[in-house]
Amino acid sequence: MNKGKISFGKIGLSLGKPKEPDQAPPAEPSNKEEKNEESAGFGSFGKFQHQKEQKQSEDEIAAMMGFSGFGKKAKEFDIDTLVEETRKSAIDRNKTNIEKMLTQQAENPKSSSSAETKREKSTATEEGDEDDDFVGPPLPPGMSIDKSGSAPVEEEEDNEDERRRMPLSHELVLEHGTKTVSGLAVDPSGSRLVSGGLDYDVRYWDFQGMDQSREAFRSFCPSDGYPINSVEYSCTGDKVLVVSGSQQAKVYDRDGIELFECVKGDMYLHDMAKTKGHIAGLTCGTWHPKDKEEFLTSARDGTCRIWHTSSPHCQRHVIKARASNGLKTQPITCAYSRDGILVACACDDGSIQMWDHRKTFVNVSINVRKAHDRGSETSGLMFSYDNKGFATRGGDDTLKLWDIRNTREAVHVANGLFNRFSMTDCVFSPNDQLVVTGTSLNKGESAGKLLMYNRNTWDVVKELEVGPSHVVKIVWHPRLNQLMVGCGDGKVRLLYDPKTSHNGAVLVAGKHNKRSKQAEVVVSQQIITPHALPMFREERHKSTRKLEERDRKDPVRSQQPDLPVGKAGSGGRVSAGGSTLSSYIIRNMGLRRKVQEEGDPREALLKFAKDAAENPYWVTPAYAKNQPKPIFQESQEQDSNNETKETDEPATKKVKSE
Template sequence: MSKKISFGKITLNFQKETKDDPSISGFGTFGRTPIQEQKEIETIAEDLENQHVHKVMGIKNFGKKAKQFDVEEMVERARKTAQENALQKPAPPDDINAVSVIRPVPKESTHSESDDELIGPPIPTSLTSKKTSEDKKSGDDSYGELSGSDDEDLPLDKQIPYTHEVEMLHGCKAVVALAVDPSGARLATGSIDYDVSFWDFAGMDSSMRSFRTLQPCENYPIRALQYSATGDSILVVSGSAQAKVLDRDGFEVLECVKGDQYINDMAKTKGHTAALNSGCWHPQIREEFMTCSQDGTLRLWLTDNPKQHKSVIKPRQQGGLKTNPTSCIFSRDGNVVACGCYDGSIQMWDHRKNFVNTSTLLRDAHQKQSEITSISFSYLGNHLSSRGNDDTLKLWDLRAFKKPLHVFGGLFSRYEQTDCGFSPDDAMIFTGESLQRNQDTGRLLFYNVKTFEKVTQMDVTKSHVIKAVWHAKLNQIFVGCGNGVVKCYYDNKRSLRGAKLCIVKTHRKKQSVEIVSSQQIITPHALPLFKQEKLRTSKKKMEKDRLDPVKSQRPDLPITSGQGGRVAASGSTLSSFVIRNLGLSKRVDDDQDPREAILKYAKEAEENPFWVAPAYKKTQPMPIFTNDEDGASDAKKPKTEK
């Protein structure tokens, strides 16, 4: 007995066995007619139910009756039809009419209802494989063209979007921070000259000028910038101990609190106590971000409460002493917190647990006493790249995190923010290189993740290459250089929006508005309140205002006579200044000799003493002078022989 499919309470048996009707043959039956078949029982139950529905609701049934199909019989018919079509000659793919679609029809459908009224599962077609092959040949509306699957056939060096480049000038100092919002509409650049510039691709023209430049952290160099997952905020990490969060237009939203630097235990303070090194946003939680500092801690913050950190992480050295984290990052799913430390170690914690013990710890990942400038997770989350100031770039497999998959050496780095990252398809890894003495051009290098071979190198500029960001949505590469230049590389065919929007706009100078003078009405006998000023040419009016010391804001004129600045108006010496301020009538000449001025009154003082002699007149003894004529010998005078 084959299995039946029933819809509702209706069951149709396509393979019903024919039985003899007892009412025709023999004597029939005595008494009540026995009910033998299940179908009759269900029919009677359905009639009773319909009567009850009609009595209560006023309707007999709900919609049309569902049809029942024998799936095994339909599949058998489809198999036979497919075998017959396979023996025949296939029709050309261009002729659509040559393809005939055969649908198996139930037995009772020819005399019951039309095909449009059938209710049930879709009927399998026999030519599904043929139609699929025809769609592949035609290529109309193929998913491969829309999704860009043709890039998989290209070599890796052709997948890098660097056919065109655009140069933007941030300043004259090194650009050590780059951030592109998730939508790719804006770019933020930070430098060691304390400035943060904002670039809007939709509003810029071919002159490539930023629409806003500000100093959010006063006289502190910018260390890191990153847009949040929603793109409405940007995290600014500077050389100070306090991180800031700005909105899209550059206005300050919050500032983290500074900790107490006299407390030894960093877990007891509410914030960082030393200069920051790096910071990043959580990829899933929009209000959470992380910062790392030279005080030896990583701190998690919430934008709702900037007055106190959410959690504190303290990385440790081999002996248990604290070490400074130089770079930090979240994993793509946000479940792992990773940092690179000054002792050369890479330490990770599980974000879903407390941060007491590390979930993954690797000592000697890079050279000790050298900064790990950047660590980056791959998009799939299986690989990790780390860049250090020991001139190496290392590729790690997180499933076997004991030894690196490969070490790319000979990559000189001068800055603590030298970046590294993965391509959007995780096929390549890239990093920048600083200039050495014998080099003239900074390079951006790309390596194959699987074969570890150098794919290509891009000569960027005649300076250091510090930051590099490959935006997956725009398919454009932004590079920050040591001479204050920011370069954007894109492919005219495979890149979207971004720099392509503004490079086609021409820069137009603002036209000066011409001033049209109003008609002059001459009223010679008008009152002074209503009298109009006689119009003059701008040149004469400017000459007149120039002569006016008030309108021209003329400074005080210098002193022509005397010495010593403005004191010379009252005398160059203190005594002359005091005498003149005492109001004496006689003017003291500062240029004359003071000895001559005193001797000028010697004769008058001897004849008419006024100050000293009258004071000692009564007690002054008579002066007795020696006389040389008396012949008294002087003891000190040498004797001479006669």
């Protein structure tokens, strides 16, 4: 039996493999009988003759149209030949670049030796030197390669790019007060600014609602008699931490409404870990960069305390700062790292101490003992955005950059930066390439300076004079790309560039003062009745000036005071009684209730006794029935002859006879 074929009489079905396109067609049957068998009866399940003719016509049309090869065998590529062709084209292109370079150097004979070395390196790569690191076409003149040879760097162009990114072209001034601005903060969105000063006040500024008048929409005094040391927004911008010189920090919402106040500790306890709060003046405060409910405060009682907004009646953790001799030292400023893992503080003994937030705050993780001079107040401590370094602004007139992986010695140090305040800032630029700080006015200087150092080379990229006063607080907002500077003259100066800065001061500078519409005062409501009779019709005034003049003459509508009674024309109604109200009252009371002091007052009262006895009205009729008759005792005295004598003296005054 044949496999793959089923036959029913003259009907057959082939179940074998399909015919491949390259296979030759089967040979025609030799016998006529086989052909007749295929065409007889129902025929076969194969192709009919007209279908074959139709297919041949379609193939001819496809060949004529040019797409007869679709669906056939794919085109084959030789990879080796393609690689060889690309290598040859690259060599030819490199040769053309070298020829152009040679022609340019022939025109400019003043070529540096560095260009020759670059050309030699480029020719070496052309010859196929695999040991050379330089790959590609030669560099244009003026470009230099760093020592590692990894990428070309041009320092001058980089410095120019840095200067272009600095928002220093325009300035906008906000009037906080008359004293130094010691606290400055901007919310994460960049829509509001909070400033605090040594005048005890905190002011809220809204950039979107501010016009050219540049006035704060809210101002208040958190702690009367205590200067503001620090203000800061939370990571979400819904709360503001205000740290004054008192023992209690306060938290406000973004509209300036007080939410709560931290508790004050017990000053009679020796162990600071046993108290519920600080017992000495606060020095600094900051929010956690990731947790919007946690904040940190430092005080002169030698502790840093971590608080939570859900429990302001007691702190969560107490951190004790210790000096090298084991005694307590006072933290001047405190800060979190950018990821919130480290809690750091700078103390008055010149040390910088850091603790790991994931562990108990007993042992110090990082301790830099002699970071600054002993006895100086380190005013600023700021971590970089990459958490690999931090900068400190010391009271010893220095700015130091540290590597957090090796704190034995500072990476860079800048000296001669005069500092008068214990809250002078140092910040990093948003691209983490610059370190910015400010200086105070020294003798002979007329303006405070803003200094910007390159983090890698420690070169002064920019030195800018900011107003005729000290530069204390600095905020470089990464979203607005604007610098907010708090100065010693009570002004907040906003530095920006309209090309690179967004919103913030740019919105305020583009607004104009609103014209104040003076509303005309309508004294009385006027009812207009055009069809009323003339006797009932009110006179219509086009302006209120005449109406105001008429009301001014009316003493009732203008509430005119009473005219003086006397002819002198001074003193008003009290001129008759005296020059003052008290003298007038005293004289009138004396005239009304004048009592004749001449004569016996007893006789003056007995004048009414006869009238009271004859015409009783109040008391006598009520007690007439049950009131006893009064009997008065008469004083008598016996003489030697047993005779009584009436005396006027009472019995207590009698002298006993012997």
